[in-house]
Amino acid sequence: MRIGVDVGGTNTDAVLIDGEKVLSWCKMPTTPDVGDGITTAITKVMTDAGVSSTEIQCVMIGTTHFTNAFVERKNLLPVGIIRIALPAARALPPLLDWPEDIANKVGDNIHLIRGGYQYDGRLNEALDEEAIAAAAITLNKKKIHTVAVTSLFSSVNNDMELRAAEILKEHMTDVSVSLSHTIGRIGILERENATIMNASLADMAGSVVKSFRQALKNLNITAPFYVSQNDGTLMSADFVAKYPVLTFASGPTNSMRGAAYLSGVKDAIVADIGGTTTDIGMLVNGYPRESSVTVDIGGIRTNFRMPDVLALGLGGGSLVRQEAGKVTVGPQSVGYRLSEEGLVFNGSTLTSSDIAVAAGYAEMGDISKVSALETGLIAQAVDAIHAIISEGVDRMKTSSEPVPLILVGGGSILINRDISGTSKTLIPDHASVANAIGAAIAxxxxxxxxxxxxxxxxxxxxxxxxxxxxxxxxxxxxxxxxxxxxxxxxxxxxxxxxxxxxxxxxxxxxxxxxxxxxxxxxxxxxxx
Missing domain, CATH: 3.30.1660 (Dodecin subunit-like)
Structure with a gap:
């Protein structure tokens, strides 16, 4: 008897599963305090199934909070960046290929230090401990509270990163240190990117995990709870507080596993359309295809273990704008505020959900609120929504042969026509909570x-x-x-x-x- 929960930018989904049987499920709006939404969702599935908290053996939670933070450039901390690689790697500095808007948020607190190993663990250059100490003092004066440390071939030999962390903690107050060997693979630039991303999420990670823990405590659930990683497996709550970047793409991973579980189709493309983002991936024998190349998250290349997922700024809450006769959809979104800000919910913001209602293929809210929208605007927006999905499918395919497309997530209502390159479109039962089901079977x-x-x-x-x-x-x-x-x-x-x-x-x-x-x-x- 276990509960799967997926906390998205817009909705919090929950399922209660006994063995392989889905006993109950629900979809609730995500709340500003994520714990409140989890409490409400879990309470409902237990009540609907007539199950008490003492019968629950395990709770699995997946979240897109950290991915969304990068897609939308929100809640990111300035980071102290330490690269231990000199005299190598001087020509390609940290943040070299980062989009300017997100690089500005992370800051330019960069320190290049002598040290590092060779591919087989042999010493390349001794660690300059004095330079690490000087960098720590400088960062402390700037009130930097999170630091990313990356050393040459640290995935083979991590000694220098561990020693650097010791020195940083000796000279800095209340510092969170992210070490690249615990996050990424061989390949210093992409591994460094992932580590910087992880460090920038330190405060948000602590807040989210605290909310998860308090929510379960309020429900008197004493069973252990785990958080979904981006490879479809689970990790402890304490671990995710230190390494939030490992949850990147855990939402779509859960959705793909849930899609295979619900549809019985083992080889297909899955499009998980949420309130803020759409994540497209490929199922191979029932599991997400893992990326064999660098993975782009919010415009930043990374190389830690990830499913081959393409994240797009399209969801039920995506903003629809018209400028100079051109209509754009996303990537900004009203997220969990859709039920307050969308036009059909008496709000003042035009969203993709409003367009689906105005076009006549989705039912929600008050249709009269979008009756005055121009026909041309509606048609262009519908075309833009489907074009985003079509382009994503085309980018994910490895051959010209048509493949099934499985639509999951609450935002699947945005699609009402065939997508080029697909053989058929499937929306299985419980598709709207496929992510929570995927978490429960992780x-x-x-x-x-x-x-x-x-x-x-x-x-x-x-x-x-x-x-x-x-x-x-x-x-x-x-x-x-x-x-x-x-x-x-x-x-x-x-x-x-x-x-x-x-x-x-x-x-x-x-x-x-x-x-x-x-x-x-x-x-x-x-x-x-």
Whole structure:
């Protein structure tokens, strides 16, 4: 007996599942204090199913709060940026390819420090500890409270990042430190981007997790609760407070898993249309296709584990504007205020939901409030909405063959015509809460990403060692050993590197073992 919750920018969805049976579900407006919306949603599903809080074994929560913060450029802190790589990487400074508006919010508090390792963990340059201390003092004077630290090849050897964190905490007051080896993969620029993004969300992460925890306490739910990661697996609440960036795309990941679960279709494109954003991904054998390249989040390239998801600024609350005869939709959105600010809800803001009502293919609110809209404006806006989805589908496909399109999310009402490149459009039962269902059926997973020398240990031994390590990490994180499977293997020879060097990335996942609740203990020592 478990509850899945998905907190979106506009709605908070909840489902109560017993085994594989959906007992009840609901969709509630997201509240300014996310905890209030969670409390209301969980109360309703338990009441509707006649289930008490003592019967709940586990609560899984997914959220798009942190992704939306970057898409909309909101609630971001200025960040102290420390790169430990000199004399290498001087020519490409941090924030080089960031959009100007978001780079300005994060700030230019950049410090380049001598140090770093080579691809196999050997020393490239000793860490300049005095420079780290000087940077810490400078950042402290500027009242910077969150710092991102990235070292050359720290995913192979993390010693310098850990030492830098110690020095920063010695010289700064009330500082949150994000270390790149706990977030990203090999590739310093993209890993650094992800780390800076994580650091900028420090305050927001603490606030969101506090709201989650208080909501469950108010409901007298003592069962453990976990938060969905962006690879479709779960992490502890304490861990997400430190690493909110790992929730990026967890909403669409949950939606894709939920879409496969509800429709029975294992290979398809899924479009999750929420109130603020649309996330488009590809299902392969029932799981989201994982990105093998850098992933763009709000215009910023990252390389941490992510499903191959395209995030678009289109949702039920997207603003519709007409300037010089041209109609645009999004990316700004009224979000959870749709029921207050949308025209059909007696508000004064024209949104995509108003357009769907005015066009006659959606029913909500008071249709008379949009009866005066110009026919040309409505037609252009409808075309713009469908063009955004069509372009997204085209970008996600890997061949010209038509594939099924599964629409989920409350914003699926925005689509009323066939999308080019698709064979059929499916909207399964409970589609509006597919994200919450995906959260409820999430698994415990673990991943290793290391460089091995095949000349020294051999391919077979290296592969078995990596698989065993991934499985052991999954067991330690709380997975049922009997259900664990290796679900992804990536083997990439490193060109121009001696010793037959090969990068192995192996992922294992299994069902949550309700007999153990060890996630918190595992993540207390995160930083390994």
């Amino acid at each position: 698994q415990i997973g673990a991943e290793i990403d290391k460089v091995f020398s095949y000349d020294e240990v051999g391919r077979e031994i290296a592969m078995e060692s990596a698989k065993r390590e991934a499985i052991e990490k999954a067991i330690a994180a709380g997975a049922d050993e009997e259900t664990i499977k290796i679900i992804d293997i990536e083997e990439v020879p490193l060109a121009y590197v001696p010793g037959g060097a090969v990068r192995l990335r192996i992922k294992a996942a299994g069902q949550l073992s309700f007999a153990q609740n060890t996630l918190t203990e595992i993540f207390k020592g995160k930083g390994e």
